[in-house]
Amino acid sequence: MAERASGDGTGPRIEIDKDEVRRDLMKLVLTIVELLRQLMERQAIRRVEQGDLTEQEEEDLGTSLMLLAEAMDELTEQFGLTPADLNLDLGPLGPLLPRDR
Amino acid sequence: MTEPESFELTPRATSLFGDEEVALVDLLDRLLAGGVVLVGDLTISLAGVDLVRISLRALITSIAPVERPGTRGGTQRSGAAASEAVTARAERADRELEPGDG
Amino acid sequence: MSDTLTYVYAVARDVDDAALDGLRGIGGRPVRVVTVGRLAAVVSDADRAEFEERALEERLEDLEWLAATARAHHHVVDTLGRGHLLAPLALATVYFDDDRVRAVLTDSRETFDGVLDRLAGRAEFGLKVYARRGGRGATAGRERAASGAEYLRRRRQALREGDTALDEAREAAAEVDTAVTALAVASRTHRLQDATLSGTSEPMVLNRAHLVPVERAGELAALVDTLAEHPRIRVEVTGPWVPYSFAQTQQAQQDQP
Numbered sequence: 001m002a003e004r005a006s007g008d009g010t011g012p013r014i015e016i017d018k019d020e021v022r023r024d025l026m027k028l029v030l031t032i033v034e035l036l037r038q039l040m041e042r043q044a045i046r047r048v049e050q051g052d053l054t055e056q057e058e059e060d061l062g063t064s065l066m067l068l069a070e071a072m073d074e075l076t077e078q079f080g081l082t083p084a085d086l087n088l089d090l091g092p093l094g095p096l097l098p099r100d101r
Numbered sequence: 102m103t104e105p106e107s108f109e110l111t112p113r114a115t116s117l118f119g120d121e122e123v124a125l126v127d128l129l130d131r132l133l134a135g136g137v138v139l140v141g142d143l144t145i146s147l148a149g150v151d152l153v154r155i156s157l158r159a160l161i162t163s164i165a166p167v168e169r170p171g172t173r174g175g176t177q178r179s180g181a182a183a184s185e186a187v188t189a190r191a192e193r194a195d196r197e198l199e200p201g202d203g
Numbered sequence: 204m205s206d207t208l209t210y211v212y213a214v215a216r217d218v219d220d221a222a223l224d225g226l227r228g229i230g231g232r233p234v235r236v237v238t239v240g241r242l243a244a245v246v247s248d249a250d251r252a253e254f255e256e257r258a259l260e261e262r263l264e265d266l267e268w269l270a271a272t273a274r275a276h277h278h279v280v281d282t283l284g285r286g287h288l289l290a291p292l293a294l295a296t297v298y299f300d301d302d303r304v305r306a307v308l309t310d311s312r313e314t315f316d317g318v319l320d321r322l323a324g325r326a327e328f329g330l331k332v333y334a335r336r337g338g339r340g341a342t343a344g345r346e347r348a349a350s351g352a353e354y355l356r357r358r359r360q361a362l363r364e365g366d367t368a369l370d371e372a373r374e375a376a377a378e379v380d381t382a383v384t385a386l387a388v389a390s391r392t393h394r395l396q397d398a399t400l401s402g403t404s405e406p407m408v409l410n411r412a413h414l415v416p417v418e419r420a421g422e423l424a425a426l427v428d429t430l431a432e433h434p435r436i437r438v439e440v441t442g443p444w445v446p447y448s449f450a451q452t453q454q455a456q457q458d459q460p
Contacts, residue, residue: 041358044355045359048355059350062352063350064351065355066354123441124441125270127329131444
């Protein structure tokens with residue numbers, strides 16, 4: 001943030017670094033999306049292992065998850081974030097995401 | 102030759118492992134769960150204080166309180182109440198954690 | 204009633220007064236000793252308001268206060284510990300005044316002597332082990348999966364390998380710890396460290412403290428050197444510490460032969 005005197009006499013104005021705010025917000029959003037993605041992925045794998053799904057369902061689910069993972073990769077790269085950035089440690093509740101993806 | 106009554110720790114500058122900085126976590130491991138435990142005059146010494154709980158509270162207090170819509174009886178839950186709820190969950194979790202002493 | 208208390212850092216044997224020159228503790232207060240025979244309680248004045256029980260509980264949740272107090276406390280213990288035999292006390296042990304400290308020293312003389320005798324000629328070393336990150340590893344840079352089903356198969360494999368890697372790291376850590384335990388006269392397990400506080404992203408799999416005779420410290424260093432390139436784990440040793448983790452009186456029964 002930077003302060004700058006306004007030319008029109010209304011006093012100093014504070015400039016918010018828009019990029020920084022956007023980045024922080026995206027980090028939070030992407031963390032949550034990543035959590036959901038991982039949960040869905042694990043759930044899908046479990047159902048495949050249990051033989052719950054038809055071949056078509058398995059195929060569709062897998063493709064959706066793959067596309068989602070690729071979208072996540074693109075977004076995180078776009079905002080200059082690493083996988084380690086997308087995490088929250090809740091102390092005794094453990095990290096929000098398992099550390100090894 | 103070292104006497105049995107005293108000993109020289111390797112001076113920090115030529116410390117065996119070259120580390121100058123003592124990490125706070127390592128220090129807290131030792132200061133909160135170590136040392137001779139005596140009952141002081143005003144406080145029970147801090148042996149056994151749960152470091153994990155401290156870190157969770159520190160984390161919670163750094164998160165801005167959030168207004169939540171009422172869930173029971175339509176009452177509004179304030180940020181403080183929400184924070185307390187998380188703390189209560191954490192304290193339950195604390196009690197379930199195994200002590201670290203070997 | 205006085206508004207200062209006597210804060211006790213440690214109990215030492217045969218303290219050299221010159222070592223106290225210019226030594227400052229909590230709140231920048233000068234450090235001094237209260238002696239009974241050869242035993243010396245290392246103390247300084249502290250503000251009563253800071254250490255009353257209720258105030259203290261709140262302060263424990265204030266990481267900044269805790270960090271500052273811990274470092275000030277450690278500075279005193281560590282500085283004196285270089286040239287003196289010293290039993291550190293748990294953080295924030297306070298008494299009303301020096302006379303009370305003198306009484307405690309007198310009453311607990313045998314206890315302190317026992318602890319000091321056990322710590323003589325020994326130093327504490329911390330053994331911390333982290334699992335190296337596998338990450339996306341083998342799958343990174345590979346071609347896109349040919350089908351949704353294949354993608355799921357790959358992910359299943361990757362998750363399995365991740366779990367295995369952590370187990371293998373734990374096993375490796377246990378082996379290293381066994382070797383270090385053999386050098387030590389006493390060992391103790393600490394809780395795995397909270398990642399928010401330690402700031403690491405690799406999962407910690409071991410956190411142990413070992414009381415090692417000073418003359419065997421070189422063997423410990425050599426052992427750790429051989430582990431620098433271990434594929435599964437990253438080994439970190441801290442120390443030498445004044446033996447905080449081995450000053451409890453009940454430890455006496457748990458020491459290794």
